[in-house]
Amino acid sequence: MKSTIQLFTADSAPADAAGTLTLPNDADPRTVPLDGVHTVVLQFPAFTDGRAFSQAFLLRRRLGFSGHIRAIGDVLIDQLQPMQRSGFTQAVLRGDQSIEHGQKLLAQYDTFYQGDAVDVKPHFAAV
Numbered sequence: 001m002k003s004t005i006q007l008f009t010a011d012s013a014p015a016d017a018a019g020t021l022t023l024p025n026d027a028d029p030r031t032v033p034l035d036g037v038h039t040v041v042l043q044f045p046a047f048t049d050g051r052a053f054s055q056a057f058l059l060r061r062r063l064g065f066s067g068h069i070r071a072i073g074d075v076l077i078d079q080l081q082p083m084q085r086s087g088f089t090q091a092v093l094r095g096d097q098s099i100e101h102g103q104k105l106l107a108q109y110d111t112f113y114q115g116d117a118v119d120v121k122p123h124f125a126a127v
Helices: 051-062 077-086 099-107
Strands: 006-008 020-023 039-044 068-073 090-092
Touching: 006 099, 039 051, 051 068, 051 077, 077 090, 077 099
Parallel strands: 006 090, 020 039, 039 068, 068 090
Antiparallel strands: none
């Protein structure tokens, strides 16, 4: 079973500290040094802007980043499943979104047929 994204509201989100890197959604993660970084914050300025999904995938698959990847901005519960599959480990939900409903949606599926950024092998090859 996959690990679940940690969900937060804006009031309960972890504070940025040393080792936290916030990337604008037009930055190429391959061009920034990740030494000493334990959390990368990726921005969703609008629900329809999915560039942070690509950034997360690059961080996990191409760069081997193993720390937290946190989504902030216009984050809806509808995005949680693809976020988890792209490598996000934390999401700060928009104010009108329900953490409880988001957790229920994440619990609906514990495995997927296709591989993703976290579990690279497809389901049929994992056996």
